[in-house]
Every structure is written in C-alpha cells, then in structure tokens.
Amino acid sequence: MPKVLISDKMDPRAAAIFRERGVEVDEITGKTPDELKAIIGQYDGLAIRSSTKVTKDILDHATNLKVIGRAGIGVDNVDIPAASSKGVIVMNTPFGNSITTAEHAIALMFALARQLPEANAQTQQGLWPKNGFMGVEVTGKTLGLIGAGNIGSIVASRALGLKMKVVAFDPFLTPERAVEMGVEKADLDTLLAKADFITLHTPLTDQTRNILSKENLAKTKKGVRIINCARGGLIDEAALKEALDSGHVAGAALDVFVTEPAKESPLFGTPNFICTPHLGASTDEAQVNVALQVAEQLSDYLLDGGITNALNVPSLSAEEAPKLKPYMALAEELGSLVGQLEGDRIQSVSVEVEGHAAELNQKPITAAVLAGLMRVYSDTVNMVNAPFLAKERGLDVREVRHDREGDYQTLVRVTVKTEGGDKSVAGTLFGNAQARLVELFGIKVEADLAGHMLYIVNQDAPGFIGRLGSTLGEANVNIGTFHLGRRNQGGEAVLLLSVDGVVNETVLNDICKLAGVKTVKLLRFA
Numbered sequence: 001m002p003k004v005l006i007s008d009k010m011d012p013r014a015a016a017i018f019r020e021r022g023v024e025v026d027e028i029t030g031k032t033p034d035e036l037k038a039i040i041g042q043y044d045g046l047a048i049r050s051s052t053k054v055t056k057d058i059l060d061h062a063t064n065l066k067v068i069g070r071a072g073i074g075v076d077n078v079d080i081p082a083a084s085s086k087g088v089i090v091m092n093t094p095f096g097n098s099i100t101t102a103e104h105a106i107a108l109m110f111a112l113a114r115q116l117p118e119a120n121a122q123t124q125q126g127l128w129p130k131n132g133f134m135g136v137e138v139t140g141k142t143l144g145l146i147g148a149g150n151i152g153s154i155v156a157s158r159a160l161g162l163k164m165k166v167v168a169f170d171p172f173l174t175p176e177r178a179v180e181m182g183v184e185k186a187d188l189d190t191l192l193a194k195a196d197f198i199t200l201h202t203p204l205t206d207q208t209r210n211i212l213s214k215e216n217l218a219k220t221k222k223g224v225r226i227i228n229c230a231r232g233g234l235i236d237e238a239a240l241k242e243a244l245d246s247g248h249v250a251g252a253a254l255d256v257f258v259t260e261p262a263k264e265s266p267l268f269g270t271p272n273f274i275c276t277p278h279l280g281a282s283t284d285e286a287q288v289n290v291a292l293q294v295a296e297q298l299s300d301y302l303l304d305g306g307i308t309n310a311l312n313v314p315s316l317s318a319e320e321a322p323k324l325k326p327y328m329a330l331a332e333e334l335g336s337l338v339g340q341l342e343g344d345r346i347q348s349v350s351v352e353v354e355g356h357a358a359e360l361n362q363k364p365i366t367a368a369v370l371a372g373l374m375r376v377y378s379d380t381v382n383m384v385n386a387p388f389l390a391k392e393r394g395l396d397v398r399e400v401r402h403d404r405e406g407d408y409q410t411l412v413r414v415t416v417k418t419e420g421g422d423k424s425v426a427g428t429l430f431g432n433a434q435a436r437l438v439e440l441f442g443i444k445v446e447a448d449l450a451g452h453m454l455y456i457v458n459q460d461a462p463g464f465i466g467r468l469g470s471t472l473g474e475a476n477v478n479i480g481t482f483h484l485g486r487r488n489q490g491g492e493a494v495l496l497l498s499v500d501g502v503v504n505e506t507v508l509n510d511i512c513k514l515a516g517v518k519t520v521k522l523l524r525f526a
C-alpha cells in the first residue's frame, strides 16, 4: 500500500480521501528540515501547502518518493529541477483557490480605498476619528492588472462588476482574450501611467521579479494604490517603503513578502500600509477544494498511474493510464534494448507509433523509451527524469505518429542515429497486453525481452546453433527461450537467447571464439 505524508496543515478531508482510496497516510506538520529528512524516506507521496520547503537536501533523503502534491497554486517552495532529476512528479491544484485569492485582492483594494484597518483600530481605541479617514471610490477608477491568468481574470471580472476600468499587462494575453475579458490590453508603461490601483497576479520568475522596481514605481500615477496577493519579490519592498513615505504611492496592501514568514519588515508601521500573513487562499471553500483535489491527484498517480496537473511531466488521465501501461512497458524494453546495444554511440532518438498506438497520448510512450535507454547510465532513471537527462546529454528526441496501416495492428518503433548509421528496433503488443520485439536492426524476430539475455550476431552457417548450445551446456548455462532471425540465407543472423542466471566473462569469451561470431553481448531486462 503506498504511503503519503501530509506535512502542512490541510483540511482533514484530504486524509480521509487517502484512506478511502487505499493509501496509508500520516499527518505530521511543523517539522524542521532535519526532522523531515529523518522521516521522508518512508513515503511514496508528499502533500504540502506553502510551509514545507522541499529542497534538494530533503529530496536527497526521499528515497521512495514518487510524487509531491501542492494543495495550492505556487510551487516556489519546491525545487522542481531537483525533483525532476530524481524522477519525482510535482503536481499542483491550479484552480481550487483562485476565486478565494481574487476575493482577497478585492478585499484589500477596498481596505486600502477606505483605510479600514487603521480606522477600525482607532475606533476601537475610543478615538472616534471621523475626520481622519477620507477615502476614495473605486467606481470609475482604473485597475491595472499585472498578470491576467486564472486569478487575474477573476479579479478583472469582479472589478468590472464594481464599474472600474481594467487595463491588463500580460505578454501571453491575446487581443481576443482581452476582448472576451472586457479589459484593455496594454504594455507595462501604459498600465503604470494609467492605473489608480495596481494588482499583481503573476508567478515569481526572472521576468517578474521586482516588476514593481524603484524605476517602475516612479512611472506610476501619483496617488496609486498597490495590492500584491501573488508572490513576495514582485515588488521591491525598500522602494515601496520610500514611495509610501514620500506620498507618491497612497497605499499598499501586501499578502505576500520576499521573506516569509515576515516577522519583521521596514514596511511595518508605515502609514497607509496594510498586510495579511499570506491569507490569500485561506477560506473554508478554497482549502476544501485544494485538499480534496490534491488527495485525489496523488491517489490517482500512486494507485493507477494517472497524472493530473503535473508541472514536470505530461498529463495522463486515470482513463488513459491503464491503456498506456502495456505500451509503456513495451517502449521501455525497446529503449533498454537500444540503450544496451548502442549506448554512448546514440546521437538522436526517434519514436514512431502506428496503428492503435497512434491513437494514444505519445508523450508517455516517448518518456518510457527514454527511461529504458537512459537506464544504462543510472538505475534511478524513470519516465519523469529521463527526458531531462536526455536533454542534458544533448540527445535529440523526435516523435512521429503514422496514420498508415502497417503489418501490425499496433507498433512502436525506436530508431537511433549513431556514427554507424540509423538503427531501428520495433515491437508490438499481442492481445493488447504482451510486449514483443518484432524487428531488430532490420531483421524480423519475435522475442520477449525479459531477464538475462544473450545477443549474438553471427554469419549464418550450418552447425553454429549446435556449437553455441554445446558451449552454453558445458558451462551449465540453461537456455530459456531462443529467437533467431537473419537478413538472408548465409548472411548476417541475429540470435536472442534468454538464459537462466548470469553468463560469466569466460563463457562470453568462449562464444566470441566460435566460428562466424561477430558480436556477443549480455543484456538485462526487468
């Protein structure tokens, strides 16, 4: 039974779903990194919110970990490259908390417009400060939206309902989508110059870091009010403090900080500055949504291989997963075969599918070919990290899907380019389940790829098989299966034998010495 750790506070329904689905679950929150390192090795899955930092160091101790599920959107607390290179899938729940976060941005906008926190505090101190809090209306004002994705577009719709004008800057926003959303698409400088309120809804990337820098804050309209419910680091906090102190920025509301938890900040205590402790997603509704979703997604993957909302591998629905499973086994065997036979000589790989295979999602098939192929270099390769490792090695990977009818109902072909030319292996599924090799470097064969196998290329000649059988027999090596193919009579022949146990160097050398033998290689399959 797979085992999952929930390491951040999460709605109890997540644990209930894991148990209902047949996944063992521990809820252990508030661990230090060292404490987490000590226990993480026991788990196949990890469910987190934003408190757990999944660093490379933690991942190095996560010897059984297969999947990390973030109950939320931002995954900046996960070292995704490190997870990918360890073959761990990272998933998020991209929609469950979007409405809640958008509503928090709108709430902060009103809080700024009417200085609600300070008015509340002074009223409760008995000051009745009726004249000290002249606010502004939002009706008719311009909202500058930086980032018009899931949350940004919900904020825009709410702002339009409040009779605001919305100007959006997002390099990926198409003019058609802008029209559909009812917003004006603008470049950043135009937005900065026009907006009475600015709200940020982008991830933190190299392009968005300090998007509201000192220089850009200077381009804003005097009296602008700024809201950030996305990520700390989008605003230069020191520059914001200066702009608030000078009065150029009339107010700022941050839910997120460069360093979290933000226990101290030069912004604290600044007039017209308000903040919340990363509460954007904190509503009952959002937390139920993301908890249910993360538990279902992790269970789907650990139990059935279904992949939803993964950030480092292609998606694979729970419906597709069982259909693809035998293909992935076939693809991995074909990849392993070419990897073991051609190894370092491989410069590029092409994965072709035809027949039934061409109707399926090809990405997982290709990833499985690469996993088999790259396993020659490392035991820890799987279909998650194989595409990354292939890229690192500069391997050019191509996918081809054929509509044509072939000799087989379904076929996967792997062709590798080497200095010695293109070499191709192909396999099919018998009864939609049993993987079979049907072609090996241009020679028709029919073989199961399993266990220890001997690959022998020899000159087709009478008596060879007898001599080979005797050599193996004398060494007490039992032959399990025997597959033979040849280019033409008397030409090059290929033998694939499954053998019980490992064939030692001496036996391999004896086979090499048999007349007509060109190549002998010991292969290993799962």
Ligand SMILES: NC(=O)C1=CN([C@@H]2O[C@H](COP(=O)(O)OP(=O)(O)OC[C@H]3O[C@@H](n4cnc5c(N)ncnc54)[C@H](O)[C@@H]3O)[C@@H](O)[C@H]2O)C=CC1
Pocket: 072, 073, 074, 075, 094, 097, 098, 101, 146, 147, 148, 149, 150, 151, 152, 169, 170, 171, 172, 173, 201, 202, 203, 204, 205, 207, 208, 229, 230, 231, 255, 256, 278, 279, 280, 281, 282
């Ligand atoms: N405060 C909180 O508790 C929460 C914060 N968030 C954060 O909110 C942010 C937005 O989330 P979603 O809307 O779901 O993400 P999304 O991926 O749907 O939208 C992000 C948008 O930013 C745009 N973008 C990317 N680079 C840009 C750039 N250089 N300039 C302008 N726009 C750019 C993208 O094109 C995309 O449309 C994320 O950082 C997420 O982590 C999300 C949920 C809760």
Ligand SMILES: O=C(O)CCC(=O)C(=O)O
Pocket: 049, 050, 071, 072, 073, 074, 075, 097, 278, 279, 280, 281, 282
């Ligand atoms: O889980 C949380 O409270 C934070 C949510 C968040 O920041 C996100 O989903 O990106």
